[in-house]
Amino acid sequence: MKKIFFAITLFCCLALTATAQQLRVHQGTVTYVYPASLLETMTYTDGGQTLTILGRSFSTAKIDSIKVTNVPSTFTPNSVNVDYAGNRANVTVSGDIAALVTVSVDGANVSVLADAALQEEVTYTLSGTSTNGSFLMDGEFKSTVVLNNLNLTSATGAAIDIENGKRIAVVLPEGTATTLADAAGGTHKACFFINGHAEFSGAGTLNLRGNTKHAYASDEYTQFKSSFGTFKVTSALSDGMHVEQYLQVDGGTFNITGVQGDCVDVSVTKDPLDEYNGQTFINGGTFVLNVAADDTKGIKSESDMAFNGGSITATVSGNGAKGISAGTNLTVSQAQGGSTTIKMNVTGTTYMPGDATLESKCRGIKVKGDMTFAGGFIDISATGEKSKAISIDGVFYYSGGQMTCSIDAAGGTVQI
Numbered sequence: 001m002k003k004i005f006f007a008i009t010l011f012c013c014l015a016l017t018a019t020a021q022q023l024r025v026h027q028g029t030v031t032y033v034y035p036a037s038l039l040e041t042m043t044y045t046d047g048g049q050t051l052t053i054l055g056r057s058f059s060t061a062k063i064d065s066i067k068v069t070n071v072p073s074t075f076t077p078n079s080v081n082v083d084y085a086g087n088r089a090n091v092t093v094s095g096d097i098a099a100l101v102t103v104s105v106d107g108a109n110v111s112v113l114a115d116a117a118l119q120e121e122v123t124y125t126l127s128g129t130s131t132n133g134s135f136l137m138d139g140e141f142k143s144t145v146v147l148n149n150l151n152l153t154s155a156t157g158a159a160i161d162i163e164n165g166k167r168i169a170v171v172l173p174e175g176t177a178t179t180l181a182d183a184a185g186g187t188h189k190a191c192f193f194i195n196g197h198a199e200f201s202g203a204g205t206l207n208l209r210g211n212t213k214h215a216y217a218s219d220e221y222t223q224f225k226s227s228f229g230t231f232k233v234t235s236a237l238s239d240g241m242h243v244e245q246y247l248q249v250d251g252g253t254f255n256i257t258g259v260q261g262d263c264v265d266v267s268v269t270k271d272p273l274d275e276y277n278g279q280t281f282i283n284g285g286t287f288v289l290n291v292a293a294d295d296t297k298g299i300k301s302e303s304d305m306a307f308n309g310g311s312i313t314a315t316v317s318g319n320g321a322k323g324i325s326a327g328t329n330l331t332v333s334q335a336q337g338g339s340t341t342i343k344m345n346v347t348g349t350t351y352m353p354g355d356a357t358l359e360s361k362c363r364g365i366k367v368k369g370d371m372t373f374a375g376g377f378i379d380i381s382a383t384g385e386k387s388k389a390i391s392i393d394g395v396f397y398y399s400g401g402q403m404t405c406s407i408d409a410a411g412g413t414v415q416i
Contacts, residue, residue, distance in 0.1 A: 022075065023095075025053070026064045029088055030103050032056065034095030035075045055099035078120050082110050082135060084128030084152060097122060108132055109156065114139030114164070126150045126160075135160050142167040147178040147206065154181070158188040165196045165219075172204030172229055179207040190217035190242065197245070198222045200252070203229040210236030215259070217242040220269070221276070226284060228252035239265040246276040247301075249285045249310065257290035262297040264289075278303030278327065283335070285310045295320040295351045295360045298344075302327040304369075307376065309338045316344055320351025320360030323380070329394075330367045332401065333374035340376030340401075349385040362387035370394035370411070373401050380405040 023034040034053060042053045044060075051058045080101065081092040089108045093101060100118040104111045108130040114122060114137075123144040126135055129151040136158075137143065145160075145168060152159045159180040162168050172178060182191035191210045197220040200206075206229075208215040215236040222243045224231070230253045233240035238261035241247075241254075247266045256263040264287075268278035280301035289298040291314055298314040298321075299305070305326040314323040323344040324330070334340040348362035364380035364387075365371075371392045378401070380389035389405035396409035399416045407413070 022069045023053075024067045024069060025058060026067070027058070027062055028064065029105050030091045030093065032093050032095055032098045033075065034098075038095060053098070054095055056095075076123070078122050079125065080112055080122060081125045082127070084108055084126070084130035084133050084150070086130060087132055089128070089130065089133060109134045109136075109154075111136040112138075114141065114143075116140045126152070131155075134158065136163065137161075138163040140164060140166070142169075144169040144171060146171045146173065147176070147204070148173055149176045150178040150180070152178075152180050154183045154191075156183050157186050158182050158191060158193050160192045161188065162194045162196060168194050168196050168198050170194075170198055170200045170202075172200070172202035172206055174203035174229070176202075176204035177207065178204065181209040182211050184211040186212040188212055190214040191236075192216045194218040194220075194222075196220055199225065200231075201225040201227045203227060205230040205232065207232045207234065208236075208240075209234055210238065210240070210259075213238045214242040214261070215240050219244050220274075221245040221247065223248040224250060224252045224285065226251035228285075230255070232256075233263075234258050236261065239263070241265070242267070244269045245274050246279045246281065248281045249283065251284045252286075254285060254287045254289075256288070257292075259296070260293045262300045263291060264299045265297070266299075266301045266303075268302050280305045282307045282312075283309045284338070287312045287314070289314040289323070291316045291321045291323060292318050293321070294318045294348075295358075297321065297325040298323040300325040300327075304329045304331075306331045306333075307340050307342070308333050309335050309340050311339075311341045312343070314344045314364075316346040316362065316364065317348050317384075318351075318362075319348050320362055321348045322363045322366045324365045325363075326365075326367045326369065326371075329369040329371070330365070331372045331374065332376050332378065333372075334376045334401075342376070342378045342380070344380040344389075346380060346382040346387050346389065347384045348387060361391075363391050364388070364405070365390045367392045367394065370397060371409070372397040372399070373403065374399045375401045377401065378403045378405065 100115040125146040127148040134154040215233040235258035240256035351360040352358040392409040395411035
């Protein structure tokens with residue numbers, strides 16, 4: 001107790017002349033950092049058993065040490081940094097939000113709960129390596145998650161689980177590579193799960209393995225911005241990417257293989273009032289998809305699908321599999337000065353032939369509504385028994401673009 005009191009007294013005196021100094025409170029593997037510029041009063045209560053700093057109360061019995069740093073260092077407000085190191089994780093919390101976040105660490109399993117009163121965006125930076133760790137975050141305000149050369153495998157559930165239901169900006173800094181894998185045999189939805197709407201940016205690489213269900217999943221929309229780097233799935237027991245509400249891709253490279261479900265699956269939410277429910281918008285990016293499992297899809301959208309740029313290359317070999325499946329209408333066009341290219345090699349045959357409920361034929365593109373082709377290039381080779389390049393339940397509308405494959409449109413073809 002005397003050592004703690006001396007450190008605080010010394011810090012307060014030095015802070016008058018050295019505003020770059022920091023007070024660091026250590027509790028296990030969690031460190032709370034307070035710059036001198038923020039500190040006004042620190043109080044002891046309960047007979048010296050409780051120390052309160054900027055609204056955060058510490059049990060003095062649980063404080064391992066309090067240190068004053070004399071070397072100037074950068075203080076980042078509204079931040080939580082998690083550095084994984086084998087079977088442990090070191091967490092650093094900025095003092096300005098310390099009173100409003102609850103951090104729990106069990107080995108390398110980290111959970112952060114933000115109080116409802118925290119109405120400022122917090123940046124969580126995850127780095128390091130652990131083969132027995134995880135990250136869980138919950139709160140009620142939008143957040144940013146920076147994946148900085150993180151290599152994380154969970155032995156208990158999802159590698160990353162974001163539960164706060166708000167906008168989550170996921171940043172992969174240029175030149176970094178993050179690899180995530182979840183535990184097998186769990187009840188979680190995905191290796192990387194976001195309960196909220198996700199916006200991905202940054203030119204780094206994200207590698208995923210889904211050992212229980214999906215590799216990546218979000219309960220609301222997901223957007224990949226034009227600055228995005230690489231999204232790679234090497235295995236998943238279900239979908240490589242499972243998105244509810246809608247998916248928007250403006251850029252990036254997507255390599256998805258080894259999945260037992262769909263490479264990309266976009267589903268409607270339970271709320272009928274959600275905007276753009278079940279749609280897929282591809283405005284750019286490069287997709288390389290391997291559709292090898294029976295009755296699965298490369299890109300499946302429960303509602304409309306629109307391609308206005310980008311490149312899709314798919315190998316379709318699963319029986320009854322489809323490269324692209326639109327639940328309602330499909331539009332293929334290209335923005336001025338851009339290009340849209342769809343190339344597929346289809347060799348699968350019929351899944352469950354003769355079964356009135358389960359029979360599914362192999363298709364390069366399957367459209368349950370109308371298809372509009374207004375620009376771009378489509379090249380599909382279909383050689384499997386009863387397979388087809390393009391099958392449309394409605395009308396095929398053509399106004400531009402080049403196509404080197406046959407079309408089967410139940411509603412006929414209309415030149416517009």
